[in-house]
Amino acid sequence: xxxxxxxxxxxxxxxxxxxxxxxxxxxxxxxxxxxxxxxxxxxxxxxxxxxxxxxxxxxxxxxxxxxxxxxxxxxxxxxxxxxxxxxxxxxxxxxxxxxxxxxxxxxxxxxxxxxxxxxxxxxxxxxxxxxxxxxxxxxxxxxxxxxxxxxxxxxxxxxxxxxxxxxxxxxxxxxxxxxxxxxxxxxxxxxxxxxxxxxxxxxxxxxxxxxxxxxxxxxxxxxxxxxxxxxxxxxxxxxxxxxxxxxxxxxxxxxxxxxxxxxxxxxxxxxxxxxxxxxxxxxxxxxxxxxxxxxxxxxxxxxxxxxxxxxxxxxxxxxxxxxxxxxxxxxxxxxxxxxxxxxxxxxxxxxxxxxxxxxxxxxxxxxxxxxxxxxxxxxxxxxxxxxxxxxxxxxxxxxxxxxxxxxxxxxxxxxxxxxxxxxxxxxxxxxxxxxxxxxxxxxxxxxxxxxxxxxxxxxxxxxxxxxxxxxxxxxxxxxxxxxxxxxxxxxxxxxxxxxxxxxxxxxxxxxxxxxxxxxxxxxxxxxxxxxxxxxxxxxxxxxxxxxxxxxxxxxxxxxxxxxxxxxxxxxxxxxxxxxxxxxxxxxxxxxx
Ligand code: TEU
Numbered sequence: 001x002x003x004x005x006x007x008x009x010x011x012x013x014x015x016x017x018x019x020x021x022x023x024x025x026x027x028x029x030x031x032x033x034x035x036x037x038x039x040x041x042x043x044x045x046x047x048x049x050x051x052x053x054x055x056x057x058x059x060x061x062x063x064x065x066x067x068x069x070x071x072x073x074x075x076x077x078x079x080x081x082x083x084x085x086x087x088x089x090x091x092x093x094x095x096x097x098x099x100x101x102x103x104x105x106x107x108x109x110x111x112x113x114x115x116x117x118x119x120x121x122x123x124x125x126x127x128x129x130x131x132x133x134x135x136x137x138x139x140x141x142x143x144x145x146x147x148x149x150x151x152x153x154x155x156x157x158x159x160x161x162x163x164x165x166x167x168x169x170x171x172x173x174x175x176x177x178x179x180x181x182x183x184x185x186x187x188x189x190x191x192x193x194x195x196x197x198x199x200x201x202x203x204x205x206x207x208x209x210x211x212x213x214x215x216x217x218x219x220x221x222x223x224x225x226x227x228x229x230x231x232x233x234x235x236x237x238x239x240x241x242x243x244x245x246x247x248x249x250x251x252x253x254x255x256x257x258x259x260x261x262x263x264x265x266x267x268x269x270x271x272x273x274x275x276x277x278x279x280x281x282x283x284x285x286x287x288x289x290x291x292x293x294x295x296x297x298x299x300x301x302x303x304x305x306x307x308x309x310x311x312x313x314x315x316x317x318x319x320x321x322x323x324x325x326x327x328x329x330x331x332x333x334x335x336x337x338x339x340x341x342x343x344x345x346x347x348x349x350x351x352x353x354x355x356x357x358x359x360x361x362x363x364x365x366x367x368x369x370x371x372x373x374x375x376x377x378x379x380x381x382x383x384x385x386x387x388x389x390x391x392x393x394x395x396x397x398x399x400x401x402x403x404x405x406x407x408x409x410x411x412x413x414x415x416x417x418x419x420x421x422x423x424x425x426x427x428x429x430x431x432x433x434x435x436x437x438x439x440x441x442x443x444x445x446x447x448x449x450x451x452x453x454x455x456x457x458x459x460x461x462x463x464x465x466x467x468x469x470x471x472x473x474x475x476x477x478x479x480x481x482x483x484x485x486x487x488x489x490x491x492x493x494x495x496x497x498x499x500x501x502x503x504x505x506x507x508x509x510x511x512x513x514x515x516x517x518x519x520x521x522x523x524x525x526x527x528x529x530x531x532x533x534x535x536x537x538x539x540x541x542x543x544x545x546x547x548x549x550x551x552x553x554x555x556x557x558x559x560x561x562x563x564x565x566x567x568x569x570x571x572x573x574x575x576x577x578x579x580x581x582x583x584x585x586x587x588x589x590x591x592x
Contacts, residue, residue, distance in 0.1 A: 010047035021385040022451035029078035046489035095201035113159035128166035150289035192253035208263030212239030233267040271326030293319040306426030334375035348389035364566040368586040386479040442470035495519040511540035537586035
């Protein structure tokens, strides 16, 4: 294990800068604010900070619409502030990665302004322009019938040059044309090397499997006319040249710096499609995020994303198991995460956030789950204190995200109150807004200690007096202290938790979640006997029976050791192999 790269056992922590810490009282988080909280992150056990986009941007999609890759959006600070952030991270033994958004730019980026200035401009082909089609009535229609991610068509008409441009996301986010070599070289030079030369340690790479579009621009079948559902992502995900592009990007702008990369992969069919992206021999990406588990509950496809679809624990387990085991016997690697800035809060989705007692218990079980899974662990800001979804009483005006707004607007336009109510219900569980509200630092100051502005850019959660860092710090039963403790255990037993093999146990029980981790290391003095851990969790408010721990671990009673129970926070209470599991209790047993 000594030879493994740092990022495998490292704990990554995603900062959503607008909502982390505001240092200058404008109601919007900033880089100096983040710097002032680096000690907090270091104490938590974080090894690498992933900072969501801070580049200059009109903020139509919270910075995932970049206007200038080489300057910083003024409310966040300056390029020098990023330099300071890098060195302050390094001083504490932490790394820093930035968010690389190069599938598209903002409509205000100079490249696009040039591209749209005339059909003969030298940057015309840096974006994807197509002539219109005409229907039988002679009306102008877009080149294809594709629907994009934000409940709108993927084409916008440009009056001046009489062509459509492609955008998978909002009309303000035109897609770059990766087929154009000059454009690719500008990406490597102006966005990647620019920041690596300044000392950042790598990138989280946005929408990494969407750079190579299919070459034929043709209509896709509409599978459900009610929603205009269609398999359009097949036209732009994992396209014909995607692996060539990624290898080139890595060779030109990541490998020479030893930079770490984690790519965002969506709309993947299964592990066999994921593996090529992360197989070490192929020299593409170090890691990727695969979304099948985190997408549970979403309507899926296009149109009905926010029509909530209930699912059961066995389905969740299946997704987890698939992406725990697909790397076995390969040179690939996997990641572990259950939150990010594009999804609802884990405790509200997978745990029990509504009753105060079960909120803390289920938050700790989720921590125990994440910390015992194989791969690189990513935490999202606020997950470590069990932050929850926005209150159900909040209305659509409290949702700021372009995607939430578009889907809601789409539902309104349909004229169906049923669709409107279903969409609102889905948003209450799944919206990207839930993870974007201000971070809760304490229960006494204005705006939970996030900002001393009169007004913050998003509303502060009603429960901030209960759920905040100050209240949990030093309380051994708290979610935060549980995370701190279990991250230490994860590193101490990295052979089991980070690198171990994963075996799920057949369990018909809808509320119990059991798996075994096995290390490649022998138990001391017992050649051939591997170190093992049994993880058992009760994902419900009712008591659940335990399994036969000895049998599961294949050892004698005196060899079983209870490493941790989530029940009383960090307290461990000796060997109790048969006791039933209390509501939302999780345990880890070891075979030595
Ligand atoms: O998201 C890409 C993506 O495809 C989805 O995960 C996205 O969250 C959307 O909800 C799909 O319905 C990335 C960023 O993480 C996201 O915040 C951006 O909005 C998007 O790219 C566009 O840059």
